[in-house]
Amino acid sequence: MKTNRTPFVIRFFAATGCKGWLAIGFFSLLTFVLVPAAHLMLPADHALHVSDYAITLIGKVMCYAIVAVAMDLIWGFAGILSLGHGLFFALGGYAFGMYLMRSIGLDGVYKSHLTDFMVFLDWKEYPWYWTGTEHFLYAVFLVLVIPASLAFVFGYFAFRSRIKGVYFAIISQALTFAFMLLFFRNATGFGGNNGFTDFKRILGYSITAPEMRVTLFALSAFMLMFTLILGRYLMQSKFGRILTAIRDAEMRVMFLGYNPLWYKLFIWTVSAMLCAIAGALYVPQVGIINPSEMSTANSIEIAIWTAVGGRGTLVGPVIGAFLVNLSKSWFTVAFPEYWLFFLGLLFVVVTLLLPQGMVGLWQKLRHRSMR
Amino acid sequence: MFLKIRIKMLSNFSRIVFLLPFFLIVFSLPAYAALDPEIVKQLNAETNEEKVASIKNIALLGTPEAAALLQAMADDALSFSGDTIIRMEGDRAINVATGQEIKPLPENIETLVTNNSTRRALNASLSLLKLFSPDREERIKAAKALEASADALSMPILDQVLIKESDPEIKQIITLTRASIELKNPDPAKRLAAVKSLGESNHPDVKIKLTELTDPANEPDAGVQSAAKESLASLENRLLVGESISRVFTGLSLGSVLLLAALGLAITYGVMGIINMAHGELLMVGAYATYVMQGIFRTHFPEYIDWYVLAAIPVAFFSAGLVGILLERTVIRWLYGRPLETLLTTWGLSLILIQSARVAFGPQNLEVANPIWLSGSIEAMSNVVLPLNRIIIIGFAFFVLALMWVLLNRTRLGLFVRAVTQNRAMAGCVGVPTARIDTVAFGLGSAIAGLGGVALSQIANVGPDMGQGYIVDAFMTVVLGGVGQLAGAVWAAMGLGIVTKLIEGVAGAVIAKIVVLAIIIAIIQKRPQGLFAIKGRFVD
């Protein structure tokens, strides 16, 4: 441990140990240099060429991994199961999607300065909450602020009334459900059922260009690494110890003079914000956002990514997100009938047999082999 | 999503019932009152206009023969040969104008084809003719049907009815109907009289007509305008009462659906503390059981098809109960005391159940028909129509509630369940087989969900995804009512139902849903233990 004089920045990055930085260095090399190069420079028939499909898929899964880590911060460390993370993810996506929709400009089906769905609804101008969304930076601002504010307000009231455990899970689910209904309405002004799609460009660059694809991919990778470093710092700090203490014995924490409300609220809001950023990165890569992203099923699936990898660890959720989502894309092509059976079984098996997830299994195996 | 009311119009069955008296008259009358062949002939005229005029002219006769003829035409039972309109009875050809058989059988018999405009005229005329039915109920029905749809052409018939009719209620309706036709009379005095008498009406459509007259663009005469406003006000008052009654009724109906969805949860979650996300799928099992019973009755006991729902009740109860016991034995029993894990696991189980249903029955929604005794409706007021299936489901919800109350409070099993949930260790010590009680209690909660499924199959879609729609609402109901409180669940369900419907009337279904969720979240803020929970000393 360091003395008080070590600058915060150093302490922040030092929290991720040597091994961690080694892994990050390797991962950076892979995602910033090797994969982009393999995609952009190698011809499509080359054995090492990375296809459009692979880039988009991995980019998408990295966004999911960010969400899984965010879920882990609140569930694994603070013991609060949220069934509302799909909402924050989708809201981030919608916030950035507004910018993407504005960037279509006059290239839409109706050649109007309004979005196609607004023309279709016979609207004459943008509703007030669309004001300024044509500016990239303002959209980024919305991504950072809107979901986080919603999380803050909701969390404040929920945590203040000491709602926890299952109650919290259920009312966060209800919140998400309410928003899904809201976004399904055409009159809400976010494209109803169809949501946003047919994006054309970001900052003037075509969204389908390989360079753009690689950029978004690298940005997702960067964000994932940042999330992990942030998570590592938070969890080894005193804050993190208090958080796990709240999870284990909230009464004791209160009687020591800490107000759990602010601790929970802080990590809850940070977690929501990370989800929103992931959502904003996700939407341009998959090219669509619609209200079904807010369905109950999606939010619960996030929990299973975290659980499969191992909650209470930082690398676990990343592993879980990759395992589950890669199997999903394999299953839905190879055996679409059986995907839900597999996913359902995964829920059962992980909670019954692998409470610590893959990481826990790995530790157990290593422990056994060492004996 | 609870709103999918299957509107059943008068089925063929009831049409036959209503026509019976006519046929009786037709065949009992000694002398056949002949129709004018010139008019009848026009039924097969060149142009649609002529055909329609002929239909109206026949209707104006107001005789049973005219009714029978038009009905036959509506049933596509008429043919023609040259200028003669014929009705075939076996291989005999009857001249509809005279009622005599034509001998020898004419040649070139062709079917008389109807099209949309003649059909419309036929239907309108047939309903007019019902005004002359000997059955009072029929006449009232016909008069009410006319109230909104009558036009100036019906005037002569209405006048005729007023002369012939002796029943004051029917006379009243007809008078109002005449008045609403008179609103278009060019004479302001007549319009004024009509407007004034319409203040007595109860019909929602009259409201629209009166509203038009309050607008100077539609009504030049100021006197008529102000009279229209007055009549409108008194009409609206009465309509409001009706609307409120129907709203509260639909609210109760929604509440009973919520209650059925939540009652099983009241045991598994409320009493046992298991967060069963697969609860919706147990409803689904019950609904599919109903579907299967319907199929069995159709193929094996078609004569009793109307009673398949009753047979489905025990089947759904036991099949959902069995699925529940299976889930408890294999999975849930390992998770007692770990609510969040239970939530995830049972969610996984729900996915498996959904996919199983998809594989077994296909992904589409299945058709489950209402038996006769569940279709149709009761008209309590002119604008209050209470569908029978809804009324019966409200009753059914309370039946299930009573059943559950008796099981929990008046049986040994219930005693054991309560004992185990209050103090597991102590119950075990005094010889209660706790593991078995857990299984049975969970099975019971699931079985009750199965009963809910039977009810839902009668008013909502039956498909693999049906359960998902109820799970949030069911949990909300139990949580709001206070965990472990049967009475709380009832109040919460009915309250949620009525409040949702009241808001829906003002703001639409989606907004109502959102507002209600917001209200629930707010209430849980204030009373995390639910509205009806007992205050006590909690051990953390």
Place this chain on the structure above:
Amino acid sequence: MSDTSVNMAHGMGENLSEPIKNNSILQLSNITVSFDGFRALNDLTLTFQVNELRCIIGPNGAGKTTMMDVITGKTRADSGTVFFNQTIDLSNLSEPEIARVGIGRKFQKPTIFENHTVFENLELAMKVDKRVRHSLFAVVDDLTRDRISDTLRLIHLGEHTEQVAGRLSHGQKQWLEIGMLLMQEPQLLLLDEPVAGMTDDETERTGELFNSLKGKQSLVVVEHDMAFVEQLKSNVIVLHEGSVLCEGDLATVQANPKVIEVYLGR
């Protein structure tokens, strides 16, 4: 320990005369709490003096734990007032605020952070800024380390510093919790059955620890173990059905016919 506690109330602990009002650390006046008609506390009035050690005994359901709940803000009184240091109205404060004004509480069942090490348990308990902002940037400095090792010595857990607290024995967990209370530097310690589950040897050492705190901090001990109460040699309050049945030293109280009746049944 706490600077303000310079033995102002010498000998007050054994003084049976009318308590001096302006020297009270905690004053409960006419507290009533009921749960669904059952009165857990019934017009309870009690005063605790600065730096005094008092024991509270009473049969099950007498309201001992509820009284602690009311003082620490876990349960709100239906009526009555609780004043800390004569001026601070505790009924307006939340649990963490009450803890921060200087009241520490030990639960009946040892409540510690089972997944944290002994060191971390004590670190989290230490009296510092308890806001999020502080704990985000906090580091373990030498001062903290010194305070922790002092406390570790007091509670005899010096050899278990880096051990996960969940692995400690029951008695050690009790000690750790007491150690955490000491790290909080409270003016008033509320101890609910602190020696339950301890061996005789541990119980005696706990008694010594408490006796050494006497005169430096105010202590309220709820206990069933009469040998331990005797060891503390303090004024004893007997609670029954939510109010004070009698008060005095242990021998007097034990001889009181009302107390005998309450304990042995009617």
